[in-house]
Every structure is written in C-alpha cells, then in structure tokens.
Amino acid sequence: MSPVLADVLQVSALIVALALVHRPLGDYMAAVFSSGKHLRVEKWIYRAVGANPDTEMRWPAYLRGVLAFSAVSVLFLYLILRIQNGLPGSLGFAAITPDQAFNTAASFVSNTNWQSYSGESSMGHVAQTTGLAVQNFASAAVGIAVAVALVRGFARSRTGELGNFWADLVRGTVRILIPISVVAAVLLVAAGAVQNFAGIHELTTVTGQTQSISPGAVASQEAIKDLGTNGGGYFNANSSHPFENPNGFSNLLTIFLLLVIPFSLPRTFGRMVGSVRQGYAIVGAMATIWFVGVVLVTWLEFAHPGTASQLAGGAMEGKEQRFGEGASSLFAVSTTMTSTGSVNSFHDSFGGLSGGVLLLGMMLGEIAPGGVGSGLYGMLIMAVVAVFVAGLMVGRTPEYLGKKIGTREMKYAACYILVTPALVLIGTAVAMATGNGESSMTNTGAHGFSEVLYAYTSASNNNGSAFAGFGANTGFHNTALGLCMLLGRFLPMVFVLALAGSLAEQKPVPETAGTLRTEKPLFTGLLVGTIMIITGLTFFPALALGPLAEGLAA
C-alpha cells in the first residue's frame, strides 16, 4: 500500500467515524444541558460545594462562577506543584520553581497545557493525577459550560438568564467527559498504553547509557488529554512516546478523541437553538478549514524538496517514524486546530510552509474545530462578525438566529476578536524587542523567529503545542506565556458571556424571505472567508518573516 493511499484511507476512516458519532453525541450533550434532573452523584457534589444548581444566572453571575472556580484552580494547582516534594508519590522530585509553577498552573487551568517541564522527570503521581489530570477535566468542562451559555443566549429570549454555571460544569464533567474518557482509556490500554503506579525503572541502554522510565496512570490521563483538547502529555515526548501512543490504532483513536467533542458541539448548538441545519453550517466551516489544512500540510510534507526527503518519501526528520508522514501531518493539523497541543511529531521539523499552516491554524483563534467549547464559541463570534457585514448586504440591520446584532453585541464581538491577536503580537514583539526571544531560539533566521512566534501564538490561543527547540523554561517566558495563557483564556470568556447575556435579553425577530439564511452553504463559505481575511490578514506580516520567508526559500 502506498503511503498516499494509506493516508487517504486513514483520513477517510476518521471522517466517517466523526460523521457517525457527532449526531448521537451532539444530541446527547444537548439533552444533558437541557435536562432538569440531577444525578445522585451530582447532588452530592452540589451539596459539598454548597451550590444550588437550579438557580438561573445572569451573565455577570455566570462569569463570576467561571472566574472564581478558575482562580481557585490556579491557586490549588500552584500549591500542589510548589509543595510536591512533601506529597506522597512524589517519586523524589523536587518542588517546582515559582515561575514554572505559575506557568504550569496557568497552562492547565486555561486548557492550554503548555509544558515548560518534562513530565517524566519532574512530576510525581499526585501532581500528575490530582493536580494536572483534574484540571484536564475541569478546564475542558469550563470551556463547554461557557459555550453552552452562549448557545443559550441565542436560544433564549426576553430573559437575561444563561443557566447555572455549577450545574453545567458538573454535568459536563460527570455526564460527558468522564464516561467517554473511561471508554477511551480502556481502549488505549487495550491498544497497549501504560496504566500503573509503578516506580521508576532504571535501565541501561544498548549504548551503555542509563535511562530511567517512569510509567504511571498514562492511559487514563491520555484519554482526557485528548478528549478535553488539553494536550499536556504524561511524558515530554507526548504522543510520540510509545507508552502514550503505542501503535497505529491508538494514534488514530487519539486524533479521533481530539476532534470528537469540538465537531459534535455544533450539533448540540443546532439542537438547542432549534435548527440542526444551523449547526451544520457551523460545522461545515470548521470542517472545511480543518480538511484544507490536512490536505495542504500532508501535500507540502510529501512534496518537501531535498534529496534526503525525496528518498525517504517525505520530510521524515522529527516526524512520527512509526506511522509515517501522513499520520504526522494529520495529527499536527488536528492538534493545532483543536487547541489541544499534544503532538506525535515535532512541529519544528515541518517544512516552512507547512509549519506556517500549523501556525495559522492556531492564529485563526482555535475555531476549526477548536478546543472543547472554546471552538464553538469562537466560531459563533466569527459568525456574528460575518453576519454583521453580510447582513447589511441583504438590506437589513444584521441578525443571527433571530437576534439583532446591534451596537452592544458588536462591541463584545469586536473586543473578543481583539484579544488573542493583541496577546500574540504584543507577546512576540516584547520577547523579540527585549532579546528574550532570540536567547531562547535553537535555530537562527526565519525559523528561529517562527519558534518565538509559535510559542506566543500557542500560549495565547491556549493550544499548548511547541515548536520544539524553543527554550521556554526561563523566568521571562514562563511568566509572559503564563499571562498570555490566562488572558487568552479568560478575557474572551468575559466578552462571550456578556454577548450571551445581551442576546438572551432580546426578543426574537421572526425569519422572513428577507432574512439572511445562515444555514446555507453560501453562509458557510462567507464565514470561512471572513475568518481567513479578518484573522489571517492580521498575522500576514509576522507569518511572512517566519514560515513564509523560510518556506519560499526552499
């Protein structure tokens, strides 16, 4: 079987699986967030934290819930990391330094999972399981909750109420993330991933060096790492480590897990706003960008010029040697476009242009399909912007799903689209201007610049993947990237929830023949165009100096 055919089959299998699963899963999630009943275990949790899951919250209350919960999470995680040498199961690792502990806490709570440490040589069992793994669930559930609140904003009228944050958070965890993770973990164990609490194995390799291998609860963490678009690997090598990702099946399963919730949430959205086709228009835009990205990167990598590359059938250095160029490209595009950041190959090793596509995938704001929850709300904000311009072109003041996009709505959407580009550009610029960028580079020239740009893009968009080679564990970068992660996660949420509140207060405008049809392919195309032009253009100069300068030189 030729590598190209293998890749076509692999991508096809993935698409079929997603097409099959997104309907029942999307419908199920809609039911979860619309139901009035509580499970017994959920009632215990509500009683334990003292929350009343039946009170409706307006957007400021909802936001307070999100921020309070996340702030406590950051502090708690920071504390665990700082005192891990005193905790049981520390495997003898020292406490994490303050700047790295802040960076890691910010990283896991913001669903970024940027890792400036190497898991197997710095995190003990407690830090990995009660610290990091818990945030893998919690941060993902927060993302879903905020997305659901925005969907309710569209679905509800003449009320400012967006649901209950605590109920959404707990349900997202208990009824969605945990059950799927359990199934996925079992499948991963079946495929050969490691799951135990054994200590560190010291062994001598064939070259006579010693290697320490520290297994742990890998499969369970692996499942939620991907399902929750977190991306923080148990091991530094992430999904290219055979304990995390043992074979071709687990590789495809991992990619599937990355994509399954983000691609199913538009169905949930469609169900909740009462028109499944509206969901298809959104998922269509996500899928188009993702698919074009996969094809582009795969093609660029196979076509990579150079004698060595051509002999190997592709630019194999730094790629997943076991599964080949196609599986590396598919994984890379899926992980950058879902805000996951787990990797099975090193993005540093991609060609200039394909590396540029991966960068652009994050720069678009992680919306194709994006992180769990954050992908949907990001895409809906872009839809609001697209509707605003297109709506005018049909001769009406713009409306989306029966809600007017007026001054207030535009204000929140405009602020949202400002945040991440500002963080990426200012972050990179400050790093470059202060010399901190250059000192952390491994490469020189355009590729070196791409490393810095990639780091700040990844952090601000809560992706978490890195252009390997970038020395991120410095006081400056730990702090700056930590701030980018926190601001890039929570500032947009403020605007999303404010927008949701404003939408929920409106009375709906009935649809007529004069209304812009947002469930048609034309709108999907328009949405993709808006995203590419508005977000893409912002980063064109930066991309020109990094990936484009490098890629076009070849």
Add this chain to the structure above:
Amino acid sequence: MTTDVAKQDAVPQKTTVTPTLAPHTDGPSGRKEPAGRVGGGLFDPEQLVKSLPDALRKLDPRVMVKSPVMFVVLVGSVVTTVLAVKNPGDWFGWAITAWLWLTTIFANLAEAVAEGRGKAQADTLRKAKTDTVARRIIGEDEERVPGTGLKIGDLVVCEAGDIIPGDGDVVEGVASVDESAITGESAPVIRESGGDRSAVTGGTKVLSDRIVIKITTKPGETFIDRMINLVEGAARQKTPNEIALNILLASLTIVFLLAVVTLKPFAIYAGADQQTSLIVLTALLVCLIPTTIGALLSAIGIAGMDRLVQRNVLAMSGRAVEAAGDVSTLLLDKTGTITLGNRQAAEFVPVRGTTEAEVADAAQLSSLADETPEGRSIVVLAKEMYGLRERHQGELAHAAWIAFTAQTRMSGVDVDGRQVRKGATGSVVAWVEEQGGTVAPDARELTDRISQAGGTPLLVAAKDDKGARVLGVVHLKDVVKEGMRERFDELRRMGIKTIMITGDNPLTAKAIAEEAGVDDFLAEATPEDKMALIKREQAGGKLVAMTGDGTNDAPALAQADVGVAMNTGTSAAKEAGNMVDLDSNPTKLIEIVEIGKQLLITRGALTTFSIANDVAKYFAIIPAMFAVAYPSLDKLNIMGLASPESAILSAVVFNALIILALVPLALKGVRYRPTSADKMLRRNLGLYGLGGLVAPFIGIKLIDLLISLIPGIG
C-alpha cells in the same frame, strides 16, 4: 375633491416662488421608473470642486476624531509630514506624505459633497422663511408682532396674500393656501377649521379668504426649521447600525495598528530595519485599516436621507431610515394606495324582463345629478358601453333633478312623467315600495352576488306607466392600481408582509385583497384596530411601517416603527410620525422601505470591498519591505511591481483614489432590486467581495506602471 375645488377657486397665480426641494421625477400618482427600482441621485464632478473648502475645514482634529479610522490617517499624515520636513531630500517621503493628506481630504470631500446637496436645499427653504409679521389677536383687537415673537397658543389672523407666520391649526374659516414652499406642488390646497385639514405650516402663503390660526409650535422649532436642520444634516446623529459598524471598524483599526507596530521588532531581528522606516510603516498601516468604508460611511448616511428628500419625504432621524430597511410588515391604506381613489361602475346587470341597455340608460339618466365620483363613473360607463351621450341637466326641460345626498343615498330625475332613481340598495327598495311597486325577486340575488365578489351594488329603479319597479343593478368596483400585484409579489420575495387597511366590510375587503395580491387585510378598521394590529405584529418581533394623516391615526403612527405622515394631514399626525411625505402619496411607503434597504446594502458592500482590498496591498508592501532581508519573499511580489518604493507608493495611491472613485456610488447607493436575501447576498458578495479582492491587484499594477515611467524613480 378638495384640490379640484381649490383649483377652481384659486386665482391662477404666477408661481414666483417655486423652491421645489428637488426635481420631481415621481408624480404623485405613480412613478416613472420601472416598479421596484430605487433610482439614485445625480452626481456631478463639479460638486467635488465646490465642496473642497468644506473638506479642508473638516481637517479639524476635533471633527476628525468622530471617525476613528480617518483620525488614524490624519495622525499618520502629520507624522509623515514631520519626517519629510526633517529629511527634505527624500522624494519618497514627500510622495507618501502628499498622498496620505489626499486620502484624508478625499474622505472629507465625500462627506462635504453629501452635505453640500442638503445645504443647497436648505438655502431654498430659507428663502421661504422670510421674516413675517404676524397679526396677533388680543381680545377684540389685533396687533402686529414679528413672527419670531409668537408663543404657543397665540391666535393670529391671515388673509389673502399673507404669509402664515408659524405652524398651527386653523380654528376659524377656510382658505386656499399655497404650500409650494414646502411641497414644491404649485396647486393650492384647502385648509379649514376642524377635521383633518386644519394644519397650516409657517412660511406658506394664504391665497384667498381669511383664517384664524392657533399657533402650536415655538418659533425656531417650526416644521420649516426642522426641515432646514434635517436637510442640512445639522440634526444628524449616528444611527445604531452606523455606531455598530464604527465599532467593528475601530477594532479592525486597532488590530492592524498592533500588526504594524509589532512588526518593527520582528523586522529588526530579520535585518530589515532600514526597509521598515516609520514612513513605510505608516503607509502600510493606512493601507490596511479600512479607510474606504471609514471615509465614505457618513456620506452614505447623509446621502440616504438625501435620497428620501429627493422623493419629497422627510425623515426625522436616520434611525427611521434604517428601520425602514428592516420593516417586515407594511400597513397600506386601501384607498389611494392599492386602489384608485374611488369605486367605479364596472357593469350594468338587468333583472329578468329588462335589457342591459335599458338599465344603462336609466342609470345614466338618474346619475346626472350625482356629482360623486361613483355617479360620474356610471355616466362614463354608459357612454362607453352603449354610446349613450352624456346629457346635460339643462338639455331636459321640465326635469326635476334629485341630487345625491349622504342622507337619501339616492339620486334621480323626474321627467316627462317618468321617474328614475339610482342609489343604495336599501334606499331604492324603500322608494319602490313607497311608490306601490314590487321588487323583482332576482334583484336580491344580483345584489348579493355583487357584494360577495367584493363589489358594491347600486339599484336602478323607475316608475312609469308600467308602475314602479327595479330595472337592474349597477356593479361598482374598486379598481386596483396597475402593477400593484407585481409589487406585492416583490415585497413578498423581500420577506415583507403587506396588510391592507380598509373601512369596507370583510367581504369586500377580502375580494379586493385577493385581487391586489396583498397578504392580509384588516376590514372595517378603526384606529383602535390599527393600533392593536401594530402591537400584535410588534409583539412577534416585526417592524411595522404605515402611513396616516388623521388625528386619530396619530397614536398608531407613533407606535409604528416607521410612521409616514401625509403632509396634508393634521399636525398631530405629523408630530407622531417619524417621516413626513410632502406629496402625501401613500404608495411611497414601498419606496421608503427600498431606500432604507439600499442604504444598508451600500454600507455592507463598501465594508466588504474595503476589507477585501487588504489582500492585494499586502502582496504589494510585504515583498517591498522584506525582499532585501529574505530574498525568497520576492516571490510574493506576484504583481511584478517595479521597485519597493513604487510598490508602496502605488498601494497608497490606490487606497486614496479608490475613495474618490467610490464617492458617486456612496452618494447614489448601490443598485438595488427587490429579491430574496439569498440572491442579493450572492450578487453583492460576488460584486463587492470578489471585486474587492481583484480590483486592487489591477489598480496597483497600473499605478505602478505609471509611477515607474516617471524619470528618476523606480
């Protein structure tokens, strides 16, 4: 009828003052353009030159700051000027500086031209507002006071030749008034105390008789003052949608500002410090921020109001024009909008034993004394169908004419021992029975049939030697205006529901509604019913537009999202509505909606165009800046521009010239055809989206070719 009477009564005046608001392309009865097209105003390049002083005056930063995009350009112009002065030998710096200033001036020019058109109209209005002297009544006496000294509640007298000193209501007398100063219509109108024609406007002229007017507005706030303010744009405030668009534009400006500012450290690392001088970065910034729409935004808004004024409609706020584009329900008065003013005779139907010709003859004879439009139409129909010559009342000697009155609801004539009558069913049946005759059994069937078909039956009866009997029935029909069905179909495609409002009974209303093709009707409508209907539609989230003229329409006009008051209406109605139609033509409501939509489409189209332009500008400027540091980036120079300097300059020049090139489009509005949202989006996206993507590639290349021809450059 009133205008007819007025025309007869009034002394034909030489209309010296004809400050028409605009050339009337549309007569009050219908439009000369094909149905459903909104024509644009004329654009004369000479206006650009005339508006130049105004454009320069607008460079005041306090004015510019209202448009965030153009303010950034202004700051950029100042910065490059300073840099050029510091380094006077650099031709490139001067060229960029000059074109940045031109960009700013072109933007101001667009606004000044749009405002200029209003100013010309305001000037003609001001001429009508000469200082008047009012004759104020104090008890039994009269005193002369200046018109500006009047207070609300004052009573003033106006006689033939007087200019009415202020807005008010006639409380005593009847007069014909020349309102051409406001409406541009030279035929005088009747104003009388009581009823729906009591309002008079300051600045208009009494042509005959004497009236006493109670002043209802303060001087300085009269209708004519408000008109002047409106057409001049003095009262202009940004509309909600304009503000929302401005927010989006401001946010794009900030994003691009960040992209350009942060580029500097990146460029230094790349070794392209020299190629990214402050002048180049400023040029890049101005090219990227949405200057096209930023420059034309306010001109589009002013021009939208202006297009209404050209159709003799005054919108009290830009908000109302915007709302017009969103209207989803139109309430249309049947009479005058959907049907011609009056019912007309359509056929003569004989009862058994009589012929059609007999009925026609009797109907015509009995209608000669009926001066109502219905009566006239019977005479005309008989003449057309049977060649029955219209006999005049004087021709028949000894004839006793019985004129039609609202009480008897019957007209006729007694001549040569024969009595003929024609009138409402009830009245004629009563007359026949009174005369000892019998009503033919099939007469009732006939009248019922006509009623069910939506017509109005009139009975024709005669009494002669054969006794009193019913001869037949005249079928009176409402005549639906030509082309209405097509218009309503168009409106339906645009997603607008039409509701016909009529005082007719439901049966008649239904028949006419079906014939005209409206979506729904409200029969036997009272003002309360209208109000309830509007509220019901609004509760469902719909925006409602309506026209009205009477005082009892005022609450509904105020409730409607777009309330168009007829200028002939009462001052209460004019006060309540948010638009006034000076022609008092209710059909115009449809045009108003189209103008509202056109305004929004123009805004959206130019925004799309503006944003799409950026792609080409990047391809011009990025290689120009970085091809020295990274020769590979020269591959992005797909336009093959001559040199880095000419590439950057070409982008800046294109950016400035496109503003000027689009001024006519901003003023006229984009072409608008009523069609479904889907088709409209497809068309506009193709034209302004793809067009905006491609056009600058061609434009920049052409400008670059020209620049490279200049010796010593490139």
